[in-house]
Amino acid sequence: MLKIGLFGVGHLGKIHLSQLTNMKDVEVVGFFDPNDSNASSVHDQYDIKRYTSAEELILAVDAIDIVAPTTLHFQICEMAIRNGKHIFVEKPMTNTIDEGKTLVKLVEEANVKFQVGHVERFNPAFLALKGYQLKPMFIEVHRLAEFNPRGTDVSVILDLMIHDIDIVLSIVKSTISRISASGVAVMSDTPDIANVRIEFHNGCVANLTSSRISLKKMRKMRLFQKDAYIGIDFLDKKTEIIKLKTPEDEGKFTLDIATNSGKKTIAIDNPEVKQSNAIRMELELFRDSILNNTPVPVNAIDGFQALEVAHQILNKINKGQGSSDQQ
Structure with missing residues (x-):
């Protein structure tokens, strides 16, 4: 069972959550979102634990799904990589080029799965x-x-x-x-x-x-x-x-x-x-890449090239x- 933590439960985050909670071999351990309104609606609907510490959530899971604002992507990704966690991050992968370069290097060194959410693929x-x-x-x-x-x-x-x-x-x-x-x-x-x-x-x-x-x-x-x-x-x-x-x-x-x-x-x-659900497909492939140790379909280099x-x-x-x- 793959334990996943979700960062961001706004409009798109809720869509991700609805897919993850109905996905085989996946357990959504909890979520992190500083917005009380978003957090309350998710807790009431899914009865999933809200974490008030990003690091605490990262330490409790095998992988994270980042659907937070772009400006927060690098900070969350870096923390997760340094703790050896697998990452799915929505596009664009980071806010700046320097952040993107750093993440590509960190991913290569850490040997974790890192997938960028270019959903139109x-x-x-x-x-x-x-x-x-x-x-x-x-x-x-x-x-x-x-x-x-x-x-x-x-x-x-x-x-x-x-x-x-x-x-x-x-x-x-x-x-x-x-x-x-x-x-x-x-x-x-x-x-x-x-x-x-x-x-x-x-x-x-x-x-x-x-x-x-x-x-x-x-x-x-x-x-x-x-x-x-x-x-x-x-x-x-x-x-x-x-x-x-x-x-x-x-x-x-x-x-x-x-x-x-x-x-x-x-x-x-x-x-x-x-007909298929593109978001569900990309998240399932992310799950499979971790469980089967196979390449992710859209990797850090792909994400960085588009960002560049x-x-x-x-x-x-x-x-x-x-x-x-x-x-």
């Missing part, structure tokens, strides 16, 4: 592409949300866009050559809307737009690669592939199109999207320079 629409060869040369992303004061302690880059940064970095097998960015703070003290262009050394270009002041929600990614277009709707859990027909596409819907070089046959495929790019974007916006080259 487990979105059914994205998982439907597993086994399909993704080699995009252009990526277009729109992640739009209605304004909600919750989460505005960090910029839209660290709040929303970091999801797509992580996905893009996991897909594009190349290093970054240039970043251009612009963003505006409208409702908060940090950028609420931003557009970013990431250029890779292999020629791929990713154009990302994120907003938390939109009138409608949207979470779409479009991938363009040789002979194919792939659309991923993270919100509505839909995936489509439009590509030049090959012998493997027999039985799929096709469409003939006249071009200057002759007739082309397009095959349209909607891969099966198996996010901060490079923020630096460009804050300095007003708009772009930078990388070697």
